[in-house]
Each structure stands twice: as structure tokens, then as C-alpha cells.
Amino acid sequence: MTETSTTVEFTPERLTIAQEMIARYPQGRQKSALLPLLHLAQEQWGWLSPEVMDYIGRMLDIQAIEVYEVATFYTMFHLNPVGKHVIEYCRTGPCCLMGGEEVYDYLKQKLGVKAGETTADQKFTLKEVECLAACGMGPVFQIREQYYMHLTKERVDEIIEELSR
Amino acid sequence: MGKKILLEHINVPGIETFDVYRKQGGYTAVEKAIKTMSPDGVVDEVKKAGIRGRGGAGFPMGMKWSFLAKPEGVPRYLVCNADESEPGTFKDHYLMKNIPHLLIEGMIISSYALGANKSFIYVRGELMYVIRILEKAIAEAKAAGFLGKNILGSGYDLELVVHPGGGAYICGEETALLESLEGKRGNPRNKPPFPAVKGLYQCPTVVNNVESIATAAWIVNNGGDAYAAIGIGRSSGTKLISASGHIKKPGVYEIELGVPVEEFLYSDEWCGGIRDGHHLKALVAGGSSVPILPANLITKLANGEPRLMTYESLSEGGFQTGTMLGSGGFIVFDETACIVRNTWNFSRFYHHESCGQCSPCREGTGWMEKVLHRIEYGHGSMHDIDLLVDVAKKIEGNTICPLGDAAAWPVASAIRHFRDEFEWHITHPSEATQPGAVFKGEMALV
Numbered sequence: 001m002t003e004t005s006t007t008v009e010f011t012p013e014r015l016t017i018a019q020e021m022i023a024r025y026p027q028g029r030q031k032s033a034l035l036p037l038l039h040l041a042q043e044q045w046g047w048l049s050p051e052v053m054d055y056i057g058r059m060l061d062i063q064a065i066e067v068y069e070v071a072t073f074y075t076m077f078h079l080n081p082v083g084k085h086v087i088e089y090c091r092t093g094p095c096c097l098m099g100g101e102e103v104y105d106y107l108k109q110k111l112g113v114k115a116g117e118t119t120a121d122q123k124f125t126l127k128e129v130e131c132l133a134a135c136g137m138g139p140v141f142q143i144r145e146q147y148y149m150h151l152t153k154e155r156v157d158e159i160i161e162e163l164s165r
Numbered sequence: 166m167g168k169k170i171l172l173e174h175i176n177v178p179g180i181e182t183f184d185v186y187r188k189q190g191g192y193t194a195v196e197k198a199i200k201t202m203s204p205d206g207v208v209d210e211v212k213k214a215g216i217r218g219r220g221g222a223g224f225p226m227g228m229k230w231s232f233l234a235k236p237e238g239v240p241r242y243l244v245c246n247a248d249e250s251e252p253g254t255f256k257d258h259y260l261m262k263n264i265p266h267l268l269i270e271g272m273i274i275s276s277y278a279l280g281a282n283k284s285f286i287y288v289r290g291e292l293m294y295v296i297r298i299l300e301k302a303i304a305e306a307k308a309a310g311f312l313g314k315n316i317l318g319s320g321y322d323l324e325l326v327v328h329p330g331g332g333a334y335i336c337g338e339e340t341a342l343l344e345s346l347e348g349k350r351g352n353p354r355n356k357p358p359f360p361a362v363k364g365l366y367q368c369p370t371v372v373n374n375v376e377s378i379a380t381a382a383w384i385v386n387n388g389g390d391a392y393a394a395i396g397i398g399r400s401s402g403t404k405l406i407s408a409s410g411h412i413k414k415p416g417v418y419e420i421e422l423g424v425p426v427e428e429f430l431y432s433d434e435w436c437g438g439i440r441d442g443h444h445l446k447a448l449v450a451g452g453s454s455v456p457i458l459p460a461n462l463i464t465k466l467a468n469g470e471p472r473l474m475t476y477e478s479l480s481e482g483g484f485q486t487g488t489m490l491g492s493g494g495f496i497v498f499d500e501t502a503c504i505v506r507n508t509w510n511f512s513r514f515y516h517h518e519s520c521g522q523c524s525p526c527r528e529g530t531g532w533m534e535k536v537l538h539r540i541e542y543g544h545g546s547m548h549d550i551d552l553l554v555d556v557a558k559k560i561e562g563n564t565i566c567p568l569g570d571a572a573a574w575p576v577a578s579a580i581r582h583f584r585d586e587f588e589w590h591i592t593h594p595s596e597a598t599q600p601g602a603v604f605k606g607e608m609a610l611v
């Protein structure tokens with residue numbers, strides 16, 4: 001899904017959204033739009049390549065390094081190519097109490113990957129994340145904007161099958 | 166004890182829409198405040214209500230509002246903290262997703278009281294679907310004339326901006342949140358200056374939790390005195406509790422402050438008791454950062470009296486026998502839970518989330534995680550237990566922000582109350598490392 005540096009540009013629809021995002025912040029404070037724009041970019045390209053980050057920097061009239069230092073600080077941004085679906089699995093205590101570790105082991109085995117890896121068919125990337133603010137509905141993982149809660153091994157089978165189609 | 170202020174209408178179908186929310190009496194508080202009250206009049210009611218910040222620290226909201234500096238010609242900002250990342254806490258998520266207009270209404274009233282014309286809701290980026298819900302609610306409120314220019318013909322203008330985080334627990338700390346909102350890394354600032362004087366863009370700023378702000382509508386409608394009459398003493402009002410772990414009914418509950426812990430835990434109205442066939446072993450009452458307590462200390466005070474769900478009662482006994490209400494993340498452990506493993510898990514969390522600015526926190530959290538890992542996996546020595554206590558002590562109070570304390574307390578309290586469990590891991594490594602193995606010594610089960 002990556003594009004070469006010469007073609008790095010938001011789609012027209014996203015460009016409009018990006019301009020609206022920048023306009024929300026006070027005059028001269030356009031840097032505030034950095035996190036929203038990085039999310040928008042990741043939505044389009046799947047991950048944040050240096051070329052994409054440079055593009056965002058130009059758009060906000062800030063140094064490229066200011067984009068890199070932010071993109072590397074926050075865990076939601078993927079700095080390397082990822083599979084079609086990124087599974088962000090909650091590994092924190094309350095989810096573990098609900099059987100999160102067992103389900104996680106099963107998921108890893110099923111996909112044949114460890115945390116941080118992508119399946120050979122490029123369909124799934126597995127990432128470990130901390131508490132997703134859904135502890136009472138654990139175990140939990142997230143794929144893009146969708147929360148999957150009350151996970152069991154059976155539920156994992158269903159979800160993976162559905163997304164593999 | 167069933168008074169509901171925030172969740173009263175939670176089960177009304179369509180309550181997430183403007184029309185249904187309005188039919189249930191929504192936005193009447195905005196009308197009342199803007200048409201009949203002065204900004205300072207609203208601040209006074211919030212002061213009278215005595216509501217303490219619901220984000221964790223419990224600082225009185227009205228007092229915080231009255232500290233806001235008001236230099237001529239300088240904009241002031243209200244920022245809502247919807248970063249909700251404290252393990253065990255999921256109430257703000259629940260509230261925003263189900264009744265977004267309650268927060269929007271609270272934001273309008275609070276912004277009016279503080280004289281802010283642009284206010285922000287900083288939502289953790291993982292909750293992008295909730296951000297879309299809030300943006301829809303804002304558009305609806307704007308279309309109805311409750312937001313934008315010249316609200317209700319009063320001359321007061323307000324714009325609300327929902328801002329996504331990027332995945333970082335530390336951005337829940339208010340000054341880190343402001344840095345993040347300015348498009349930077351979430352490194353907490355040194356205080357002073359406090360946000361009330363120099364906050365967002367170096368302008369006077371108030372940061373409040375979602376639940377705190379959402380309460381403003383009820384306070385305006387019913388008056389500060391009516392709010393103060395709910396609850397007990399300095400723990401006035403209601404509190405949302407996120408209940409998780411080994412209970413029959415995990416979920417978000419609104420309680421009147423003052424409910425006995427035992428009742429909250431065992432009554433069918435709330436947690437419904439420990440899951441069948443199991444017993445209470447330990448409990449974290451206010452999110453992962455507060456001290457863990459063993460069963461015998463959580464439902465009763467050291468003197469045998471019932472412990473209540475209030476700021477004061479939960480902290481009764483200091484850290485020797487007490488804990489804190491914190492964010493209201495109520496995590497319940499039965500006898501199958503391994504305290505060492507949980508402590509290691511929490512330690513890993515704090516190490517992962519430390520922003521790295523202060524050496525005691527950056528190095529100390531990593532060190533504690535490493536030592537706990539080796540104890541959990543059967544390679545620990547007795548000396549390691551004292552080492553952990555020592556490291557925790559050296560982090561506490563020696564850092565820029567309270568994340569350091571938040572990392573130290575769970576470790577120190579687990580060792581204080583469950584030392585024999587750590588020792589067992591060290592003296593019986595082959596048993597302790599069996600899958601699902603848990604220390605079966607003299608636990609004070611209830």
C-alpha cells in the first residue's frame with residue numbers, strides 16, 4: 001500500500017479534512033493539528049513512512065524532526081509497514097484477570113506470530129498494547145476503530161475467519 | 166443509595182441523539198446558566214457543591230476554577246481530560262459513548278463560567294469511534310444554537326474541539342496533556358507555573374476530567390447545595406465506579422459516595438459479589454496506581470468499622486492499612502490471582518509509560534519490572550524483595566510528575582501486604598512457575 005515519495009499526498013477528501021483540522025486551532029498554533037493529521041495519514045497509508053512524515057511537516061510548516069519526535073513518542077503510530085489488519089491486544093492486569101493471557105496465547109499460536117510480527121500472507125500484524133479503557137469487558141483487542149470485547153478462543157476463531165475472507 | 170445524577174437516563178433509547186437528550190431535560194442547564202446566571206454565579210454553585218475532581222487527584226473543582234488567572238485580553242481555555250488510560254478505569258469511555266450530550270452540555274456551562282471561547286476535549290486516540298460520536302453531538306448542539314456564535318442570543322461564543330491523543334498514558338497527566346495538545350511529545354511540565362496561570366499556549370487553563378465536567382449540568386439545574394447534600398461530608402455527590410476483575414457483574418456503576426465497600430461489592434445492585442465458588446483475596450479500589458489492599462482491610466477499617474466508598478474512608482489508615490479512591494477503578498482479585506504476577510504486570514505498564522524525563526522514574530520503573538520479572542519466573546532472591554522496597558522509596562516524591570509515585574505505590578503495597586507470596590516465589594521456584602500456580606498460604610480470604 002506504500003506509495004513513493006513523489007506521490008505522497010492526501011486524497012482530495014482527506015485534504016479537505018486536513019485543512020479543517022488545522023483551522024480548528026488558534027492562528028499560529030497549527031502545530032496542534034499534528035496528532036490529528038498523523039492519524040489521518042495512517043488511515044490513508046497504513047503506516048507512517050519518513051516521506052509521509054515529511055509531507056505532514058511541510059503541511060504544518062514545522063521541521064521534519066518535530067514530526068519524527070512526536071510520531072516516535074506515541075504508540076498508536078506504525079513506523080514500519082504493517083499487515084492489512086493490525087490487532088492491538090490489551091496485555092494489562094484487569095484484562096489478564098478475565099483470562100486475557102490464555103486467549104492471547106491462543107491468538108499468537110493461531111496466527112503463528114509473536115508480538116510485533118506480521119503473518120506471512122501480510123493479513124495480520126500483532127501488537128501488544130496497554131489498557132484500552134474497556135477492562136470490565138475484557139479480554140479486549142482493537143483493530144483500527146473497532147473494539148472486540150469479551151474475547152474467548154471461539155470468538156477469536158470467528159473474528160480471524162471473518163477478517164481472512 | 167440509588168441516586169443517579171449522570172446515568173439517570175442511560176437506558177433511554179436514543180439518548181445519544183440531541184432530540185432524545187433534549188426531551189429528557191437536556192440543555193435546560195445551559196439555558197438557565199446563560200440566561201439567568203453570571204459566570205461567577207456558576208462558579209459559586211460549583212464551589213458550594215463541593216465536588217472534587219473525578220480524574221484521580223480529587224482536587225475541589227470550584228476551587229480550581231476560582232484560581233484561574235484572568236489577565237485582560239488573554240484568552241482562557243477549558244480542556245477536558247478524556248485520556249482515560251489508568252488500568253481498571255473505563256467510566257469516561259462509557260459515559261461519552263452512551264450520553265455524549267451530557268459532556269457537551271457540561272462543557273458549555275463550564276466554558277461559560279470560566280470565560281473560555283474555545284474549549285478542547287482531549288480523547289485518547291484509541292477511542293476514535295467515541296471521537297466521532299462526540300463530533301456528531303457537537304454538530305447537533307451547534308445546529309440547535311447551543312454552540313457557535315452568540316449562543317441563545319446572549320452574545321457568548323463558544324467553539325468545542327475534540328482532539329485525539331496518540332496512545333500514551335502519560336498524556337492523562339494534565340501538563341503532559343497540554344504539551345500533547347500543542348503537538349508535542351507528552352512530557353509533563355515542571356510546576357509552577359500551574360496551568361491556571363500558564364497552561365495551553367501559555368494562557369490560563371483549567372483541566373478537568375470528563376465526569377467532573379459532566380456533573381455541571383445537574384449542579385446548575387439543582388443548585389450546589391442540593392449536590393452537597395448527596396454523599397458524606399467532603400465526599401459530596403455521586404461517583405462513577407468502573408468495576409472489573411473477578412466479580413459477577415463487571416461494569417460502570419454510579420454510586421452515592423458513602424456506600425459501604427462491602428455493599429458495593431456484594432449487592433446485586435452493583436458488583437453482585439465474587440464469581441461463583443470463589444473468594445475475595447485482594448482489591449484495588451481506585452485504578453492501578455493506588456495501593457492494593459488484602460480482603461481483610463478493604464471492607465473494614467483497621468478498627469473493625471465498615472469502610473465506605475468515600476475519599477476519606479478509603480484512605481483511612483494511610484498507606485499502612487488504607488488506599489485511595491483515585492479514579493474509581495475497582496479491580497477485584499479472587500484467590501486464583503497471583504499478586505506477584507499482577508504486580509509485575511503493573512510494573513511493566515509504568516515502565517512502558519514513563520516519559521523518560523526523570524531518572525528515578527525512567528530507571529526505577531525499568532528496574533522494578535526486571536526484578537519482579539525474575540521473582541515471578543523463579544530466579545529471585547530474598548534480597549530482591551528489599552531491593553524493590555528500596556527502589557520504590559527512591560522514586561516516590563523525586564520526580565516531575567506523579568507517575569513516579571503511581572509506579573511505586575502498587576509495588577510497595579503488594580510487598581507490604583503480600584510479602585509471604587513474594588517469598589514463596591523465591592523459596593519454591595519450581596512450584597511457583599507452574600502455569601496458574603498461586604500461593605496457598607494463610608490468605609485473609611473473605
Ligand SMILES: Cc1cc2nc3c(=O)[nH]c(=O)nc-3n(C[C@H](O)[C@H](O)[C@H](O)COP(=O)(O)O)c2cc1C
Nearest residue numbers: 218219220246248249250337338339373374377567
Ligand atoms: C500519570 C497520570 C495519568 C493521569 N491520567 C488521567 C486521566 O486519564 N484522566 C483524568 O481525568 N485525569 C488523569 N490524571 C489526573 C490529571 O493530571 C488531572 O489531575 C485531572 O485531569 C484533573 O481533573 P479533575 O480535577 O476533574 O479530576 C492523571 C494524572 C497522572 C499523574
Ligand code: SF4
Nearest residue numbers: 520522523526564566
Ligand atoms: S515521573 Fe516519569 S512520567 Fe513523570 S515526568 Fe518524570 S519520567 Fe516522565
Ligand code: FES
Nearest residue numbers: 090095132134135
Ligand atoms: S486492562 Fe484491558 S482494557 Fe483495561
